[in-house]
Amino acid sequence: MNSINSSEFLIRNVESEEVSSTKKTTPRKTKNPNKADLVKEAKLPINKNLTDEEKIGFLRQMVRIRRFEERSLRVYQQGKIGGFLHLYIGQESLATGCVSLMGENDHVITAYRDHAHGLGVGMTMNECMAELLGKATGCSKGKGGSMHYFAPDKNYWGGHGIVGGQTPLGAGIAYALKYKGLKGCCMCFLGDGAINQGAFHESLNLAALWDLPVIYIIENNGYSMGTSQERSSSHPAEGLAARAEGYNMDWEVINGESLFAVRDGVHRAMERAHNESKPTLLEIHTYRYQGHSIADANHKKYRTKEEIEDYRQNRDPINLYRQYLLDQGIITEELNKQIDQEARDEAEASAKFADESPFPQPSEIMDDIYWSTDNNDESTSTGRHFFND
Template sequence: MGGFLHLYVGQEAVAVGTISLCDEDDQIIGGYRTHGHALAVGLTMNACMAELFGKATGCSKGKGGSMHFFAPDKNFWGGHGVVAGQTPLGLGLAFALKYKGVKGCCLCFLGDGAVNQGAYHESLNLASLWNLPVIYIVENNRYSMGTSLQRSSVYRKCLAARAEGYDIEWDRFNGEDIYEVRARTWKAIQRARHEPRPSVLEIATYRYYGHSVSDANAKKYRSPEEIERHRKLHDPIQLWQKRLLEEGILTADQAAEMDEGAAAEAAEAVRFAEESPLPQKADLFSDVYYEVDRQTRAGRTGRYFFND
């Protein structure tokens, strides 16, 4: 596996809680830490793992990699590598929904490191100005790469409160409780679908691994104790499991079975990815131009590629 890899482990309740509220008209787009969102919209582990391995069977045919998973058939529009670059795109998805008269919304995910980019602020202004059904979900895991929130952003109450300047409704809540995530996000979805108005949600969360493979040990800018404390006390999956066990909805055996099932599925995905074919050299030049792929008259007119 090469290139970039930004793991989502620790933030699961955010993607699952929010995306589980979507229906067939709602659209989803995110940044580069979107493996969780891809699985939540229903991409298979096989398709995701094969993409990480750069295989032709990957969800983007091995052309996008870790940061660029796509599944438009599941209303999932990527997977975008440049911080906050997806925020105007999410705006556009919402614009298209409203233009077509569809009562859907767009969930646009970004990290706490994205909130200082101009594209995000331009998006907030346009979202409010044009009453677009977009929900910006700031997954605040407290570190933009190795720079803590305190060293990167100024704010009064919280990052989401900056939305007040754009007359946008905002909310901030804890992302370790999936029920809380769903309940609070639902209000924003209703607002988007029915008014329509945008929202900014800031969801407190935590990532266990480094920003990417570049700081896989992740110990330079935060203590091992901090990570351990989150794993023990704030892990969203463990907390949900505990609650389901206490409520008698889930048994310990069932939980263990689900764990094993997921591990087996992941192991099978690795096997699938390893055994899958690589894209061929000729595949370099497909998926660049629509008309060229289809060899229409337009696609056969003029020179498109300038290889030696």
């Protein structure tokens, strides 16, 4: 036996890693690409024809997401929400920018940090808040909770709790679109912590092998729960998304601080999906202000207060976008305040709605398990389905 202490052995000392002459040393943390320049990015082809009304709509959407989640945090702190609550605060430009590009045959699926995408595709705050409280009026009738929002009628396929578990499903949605000959795509979101799951790599291979119109979007907020990116992922210097090279897939790294940059990069991937039926791996840099979930009490220990403050003060996607609209004279301070107040009021009303809604009846535990029992259909399946006594 040699005497390597296994606990020390596994700790990677990033600072002291030596440059080898035969192997390119790679930084373990990808750099945020260029600083956001919204004035410039607003002139990019996908953004230049946006009307003022559309631009104001994006602000409204981002503010709605943030106020909803801030309100949900208070509800959580009141003890009315069970289990986990993973907040998207700080990342709003991603879901908003991506969803803003969706056409009739474009679909979305994501992981457990799923509120923003749901609100983005048009789910109401009421059904979303009620789901958090486990109420019968929730989008999943109180059966899914925070991590499992669904709205298939709006091309939103969840809301998935297992890290990386949704990535083969995303390939499957794209496969179905291609099979049916529909010109669309699936945007499959995942966190930077999901990129080391086997299912994700299998999905990348299938997507590239079979030319599936899927866009994998890594929402890189720098931390997989409490483990920073440099402690969890080995990857090419150019970024996490550069792993796509190994699958012969197009990729791009995007600065998520800018809603316009998000739209620009995602649009390129969408065109590739729509016109060439080709997948893309995108990495969008962003930041979450809250912990991994609200139960993550340590989130100020694995990162510095200064780091969080820097994002809040200098890189917040809503602040940057709002300032752009104000600077350009697209909104007035008065309208800005109005948008914010409306979002607060809507969130407040949703909290009231959720509070006053009934819990599901105990008998509803046994609904929504099998299509055949829900529909009393015995054409293919009969006999005893449940074994409660």
